[in-house]
Amino acid sequence: MSDLRELYQQVILDHSRKPHNYHGMDNANRQAEGHNPLCGDHLKLYLLVEDGVVRDVSFEGAGCAIFKASASMMTDSVKGKRVAEVEALFEKFHEMLSRDIGKPFNSAPLGKLAVFSGVCEFPVRVKCATLAWHTLHSAIEGKQDSVTTE
Amino acid sequence: MVRKPQVALKKTGRSGKMKFDVQKIRKDFPVLHQKVHGKPLIYLDNAATSQKPRAVIDAISRFYAHDNSNIHRGVFSLSERATMFYEGARRKVQTFMNAVSPKEIVFVRGATEAINLVAQSYGRTFFKPGDEILITHMEHHANIVPWQLIAEQTGARLRVAPINDAGELIFEEFEALLGERTKFVSVCHVSNVLGTINPVKRIIQSAHARNIPVLIDGAQAIPHMKVDVRDLDCEFYVFSGHKVYGPTGIGVLYGKEKILEKMPPYQGGGDMISSVTFEKTTYNVLPYRFEAGTPHIDGVIGLGAAIDYIQSIGIERIGAYEHELLEYATRALSKVKGLRMIGTAKEKASVISFFLGEAHAHDIGTILDRDGIAIRAGHHCAMPLMQRFKVPATSRISLAFYNTKAEIDQVVKSIAYVVKVFR
Numbered sequence: 001m002s003d004l005r006e007l008y009q010q011v012i013l014d015h016s017r018k019p020h021n022y023h024g025m026d027n028a029n030r031q032a033e034g035h036n037p038l039c040g041d042h043l044k045l046y047l048l049v050e051d052g053v054v055r056d057v058s059f060e061g062a063g064c065a066i067f068k069a070s071a072s073m074m075t076d077s078v079k080g081k082r083v084a085e086v087e088a089l090f091e092k093f094h095e096m097l098s099r100d101i102g103k104p105f106n107s108a109p110l111g112k113l114a115v116f117s118g119v120c121e122f123p124v125r126v127k128c129a130t131l132a133w134h135t136l137h138s139a140i141e142g143k144q145d146s147v148t149t150e
Numbered sequence: 151m152v153r154k155p156q157v158a159l160k161k162t163g164r165s166g167k168m169k170f171d172v173q174k175i176r177k178d179f180p181v182l183h184q185k186v187h188g189k190p191l192i193y194l195d196n197a198a199t200s201q202k203p204r205a206v207i208d209a210i211s212r213f214y215a216h217d218n219s220n221i222h223r224g225v226f227s228l229s230e231r232a233t234m235f236y237e238g239a240r241r242k243v244q245t246f247m248n249a250v251s252p253k254e255i256v257f258v259r260g261a262t263e264a265i266n267l268v269a270q271s272y273g274r275t276f277f278k279p280g281d282e283i284l285i286t287h288m289e290h291h292a293n294i295v296p297w298q299l300i301a302e303q304t305g306a307r308l309r310v311a312p313i314n315d316a317g318e319l320i321f322e323e324f325e326a327l328l329g330e331r332t333k334f335v336s337v338c339h340v341s342n343v344l345g346t347i348n349p350v351k352r353i354i355q356s357a358h359a360r361n362i363p364v365l366i367d368g369a370q371a372i373p374h375m376k377v378d379v380r381d382l383d384c385e386f387y388v389f390s391g392h393k394v395y396g397p398t399g400i401g402v403l404y405g406k407e408k409i410l411e412k413m414p415p416y417q418g419g420g421d422m423i424s425s426v427t428f429e430k431t432t433y434n435v436l437p438y439r440f441e442a443g444t445p446h447i448d449g450v451i452g453l454g455a456a457i458d459y460i461q462s463i464g465i466e467r468i469g470a471y472e473h474e475l476l477e478y479a480t481r482a483l484s485k486v487k488g489l490r491m492i493g494t495a496k497e498k499a500s501v502i503s504f505f506l507g508e509a510h511a512h513d514i515g516t517i518l519d520r521d522g523i524a525i526r527a528g529h530h531c532a533m534p535l536m537q538r539f540k541v542p543a544t545s546r547i548s549l550a551f552y553n554t555k556a557e558i559d560q561v562v563k564s565i566a567y568v569v570k571v572f573r
Contacts, residue, residue, distance in 0.1 A: 004520050008513070008571050017508065039512040039528050040542035062542050064510035065572070122516055 006118035007125070008065065016065035019072035021058040021079075028056075034135030034147035036127050041067040045135045052083050057136070064128050070116060071132035077113055083140055089113075090133045097126045170471045175463070176552050178203040189522030192557045197342050197370055197501055197548030198526055199392045202456075206396060209455035210448045220444055222421060236447055239454025240437075243402055246457045247387065248378040253407050253436040257450055260401035261369040262292040264388035265336070267403055267440065268365055269296040271413040273334070279305030281333040284362075286311045286319050286348070287538055288341040291531045293367045297336060306333065313538065317344035317493040321352065328360055335364045339371035343530045343546065344493030345476075345501030347371070354384050363409065369393055373550070374499045375469045385409050391449060396456035400449030403440070410436050417442040468551045472500055475549050479558045483547075486565055492539050503530075503544040506565065509572040511543040517571065521564040 025046035035042035043061030047054065057075045061068075078086045093113055096105050097120050107114035119129045135147045176182055179201045184191050193201060213235065219228035221236045237252070244252045258264045277283070283297045287310050294308075301308050309332070311324035319337075328335070335357045340347050354364045365386035368377055372389040379387050386409075391400040405413075415422055415433055419442035425432045433439045460468065479502055483489055488507035506514055515527035526546040529536045536542060547561065 004517060004571075007516070013572070039510075040536070041512075042542070064512035066513070125512070125516060128512065 003118060003121050007122060009115050009118075011112070011115050012065060012069040015069035015072040019059075019068050021075035022060065022072065023058050024060055025056060025058045028058075030139040030142060032135045032139035032147060034131050034138070036063070036067070036131050037148060038124075038127065039064060041128055041131055043067075043071055043132060043135060045071075045132065045139050047136070047139045049083065049140065054078050054081055054083065054086055059132065063131075064125075066116075066119065066125055066128040067131055070129045073113060073115075074132050074136065077111065078136065086140065087137070090137055093133060094130060096120065097129055170467060170551075172471070172552065172554050176554075178205065178459070179552055180204060180207070182552060186522040186524075187520050189520075192521075192523040192553075192560060194547045194549065194553065194557070194561065195524045195526045196373070196550040196553075197393070197530075197546065199398065200373060200395045200550055201552070202397070202452075203395055203459050205459045206452050206455045210397065210452045213448050213451050221447055222438075232447060235451050235454070236445070239450045239457075242454045242457045246377075246461070247402075247404055248380050249404055250380065251407055254404055254410065256403040256405065256410070256437040256440045257445055258388075258401050258403050258440075259399055259446070260390040260392070261367055261388045262296075262390075262401075264386075264401055264403035265292055265365065265367065266296045266299075267416040268386050268388075268405070268413075269300040271416045271440075272363075272409070273297075273300035273304060273306070275412070275414060277301075277304040277306040277333055280331060281306040282309045282327075282329070282331040283307070283334045283336065284309045284311060284324070284327055284332050285335075286324070286337050287313045288317065288319070288344055288346060288348075288535050289336075289338055289532070290342050290367065290369070291533070292369075293336055293338060294534065297334075307331075310534075311337075313346075316495050317341065317346045318495045318497075319346070319348055319353075321349065324353065325356055328357060328362065332357075332360065332362050335362055336367065337364070338367040338369070339377075340368075340374070340499050340501075341493065341532075341535075342370045342501065343503050343532045343535055343544065344495060345498040345503075346493060346495040347375075347497040347499050349497075350384070351382055354382055358383065370501070371499070373468075374465075374472055376465050379404050391453040391456065394453075394456055395459060396453035397446075397449045400446045400453050402453075407436060410440070413440075415439050415442065419443040421445075463551070469499075471551050472549055475553055475555065475558070476500060476502070478555050479547065479549065479561075482558055482562045483565070486562065486569065488569060489565070492541070492544055500549045502547045504547075505541065505544060506568060507572065509568050511545040513572070514545045514565070514568050517568050518561070518564050521560065521567075523561055523564055525561075 028046035030047035032045050041063030043059050046058045048056040059071050116129050138147045181201045217231045219232045221233040240252045240255050243255045357364045363385035366384045368389040373394040387404040392398040422434050422439050422442040424434045490505045492503040511527035528543050
């Protein structure tokens with residue numbers, strides 16, 4: 001059960017119960033949708049990008065605890081950051097989750113997002129944790145198609 | 151050549167009534183005897199696919215070790231033997247379903263392909279613009295999408311009969327939808343999400359009163375109950391081999407001979423012809439007309455072995471034991487605080503779908519997996535049904551006759567842990 005406790009840490013459960021920035025956004029200038037067909041996770045992501053900076057970000061959607069907590073904590077961590085910094089953060093986050101099981105990883109640069117480090121022990125759940133990030137990436141790039149993790 | 155399957159029967163008491171010895175049956179399924187994350191495997195995703203008894207595994211390896219060759223072609227002994235086993239399995243299926251003739255048993259890849267075959271071959275021939283195809287709200291995508299495709303191609307229209315909150319077909323509404331434009335009815339025998347057993351005989355009689363042909367999707371029914379196509383009188387009945395303890399990639403389309411005769415081939419190729427020139431091809435007789443190309447020979451032989459195995463135990467006894475297990479599980483799970491079941495029909499088989507308060511199906515699935523328990527989380531290929539109950543996903547337990555009450559007890563314990571995590 002130890003890896004389960006690692007996966008469902010209190011901070012993840014708290015964010016999944018009461019996600020931050022969980023609402024629509026009237027003045028958003030970028031939007032994207034994402035879904036995980038396997039389990040039905042889906043979200044709408046709203047973004048206000050000005051002068052290359054993420055001024056505001058929010059989301060609406062439904063899904064599992066890992067997905068919701070990840071989306072919630074992502075919005076906290078990218079708000080106010082430059083687009084290039086956001087992309088770098090996504091890359092680091094992705095690297096943490098897709099590394100080989102048991103391989104050490106310096107998660108310090110990810111700050112609070114390091115709580116998702118244990119997700120890599122659950123390969124089928126990696127998609128839940130990265131869905132919001134893929135959707136954010138797509139919104140930044142201004143892609144019209146809905147994102148899917150398949 | 152064909153080994154007699156192990157029979158798990160024990161006479162008990164003076165009544166001579168057979169006891170259902172589940173521990174003995176479990177010995178027939180090698181895959182069940184393993185640990186997952188250090189815990190004994192508890193396999194409860196039987197509606198997705200069933201495990202295979204040793205008799206099926208052996209029949210397939212025996213075929214490759216001794217008899218492998220193509221069928222209906224060679225004049226040599228091996229081919230003759232392979233053909234004999236292949237056609238022998240067809241007769242086993244025929245007897246199992248009580249079809250009139252082996253000509254009515256067409257081997258396909260699975261229930262999905264069988265429905266596509268009927269939609270494309272029958273539908274393309276007989277559907278006209280404005281015609282209606284009637285299904286229900288509880289269908290699997292495999293009994294929705296093929297009809298949408300043919301509707302698009304022919305100008306026909308898909309109509310959907312509603313269900314109530316218990317997950318039962320509202321029969322009056324179904325009947326009200328049967329009209330002059332209705333040209334086909336296609337319904338599941340048992341719902342893969344709700345476990346609801348549909349009143350298929352009544353459905354068929356009602357459709358026949360208006361001369362409408364009926365297809366029954368029996369993928370979730372045939373592993374759990376006696377199916378008699380002559381008694382049902384449906385035009386088509388389809389199922390997948392892998393859900394009934396046979397191999398994947400093989401399934402059955404039963405079709406009344408008279409109606410199959412009127413249908414053009416679904417695919418062209420070898421075996422489905424009797425003569426070919428560049429000017430004209432004459433199609434083969436039933437059922438070969440619908441079996442183009444080298445078929446899944448070992449799959450058919452494996453399916454035959456699965457049917458032998460089931461019949462050695464008795465499908466009625468299997469169904470009775472599973473029903474007892476379903477009632478036990480339903481009682482045990484309904485005591486879990488915050489657990490809500492989806493699908494509470496009076497007539498049910500084998501399936502329990504549920505929600506658990508704040509815990510999403512996917513989280514439940516992950517936590518149970520760590521206890522060695524395999525259950526399904528998701529939309530179960532029935533998204534319209536999920537929308538009907540306004541849920542994105544459910545957790546689903548689906549039982550087979552090798553499951554035990556002790557396994558159910560363990561599931562309830564593990565679910566209690568989920569409740570603790572998400573409290």
